[in-house]
Amino acid sequence: MALADAGFYSFYMIKEITFSLSEFLVPILGAIVAALGYLVKQQKDEIKGIQSQLSDKKYNVYNEVISVIFDIVKSTKGLKKQKENDLISKLIDIRKDLYIYAPDNIIRKFNEWQQYNELQPGNSKHILIYMDLIVLIRKDMGHRKTVIHSREILRSIMLNSSEFELFMESLDK
DSSP: OHHHHHHHHHHHHHHHHHHHHHHHHHHHHHHHHHHHHHHHHHHHHHHHHHHHHHHHHHHHHHHHHHHHHHHHHHTTTTTSSHHHHHHHHHHHHHHHHHHHHOOOHHHHHHHHHHHHHHHHHTTTHHHHHHHHHHHHHHHTTOHHHTTOOHHHHHHHSSHHHHHHHHHHHHOOO
């Protein structure tokens, strides 16, 4: 009987140790999970902060891209004096910032516009390429489902519809 009691006692001790071990592991595992959760949240918050800064930088450079066309319109209407050197300097700064912050499709469209300007300096079709660039910028800034086309943007930039129609006719020639 003493042997049977010893076996029972051993089983009871193993069960007691197992129970004590699980009581010990649960809080430790809980603490580990909580710490990992905290680290994940910290990283997620850091990523959000970086994305917010990137969005602000994109907004600023995109605003500069769009302001170029408005500066040109103001200059042609005599509302603002625009020196060619100032415009070239502004475009260089824009290009630098685009390479840092803009996605590939916007960089490619900007390069296409500049190449078209260099190869055909007197041709006004480059303006439509620039309007395509503005549409891409709108999409990158969150208007992914935009249905506005480059010609609609150009029409809104021009002062009146007759000016727009004359411009479009000049492109067809």
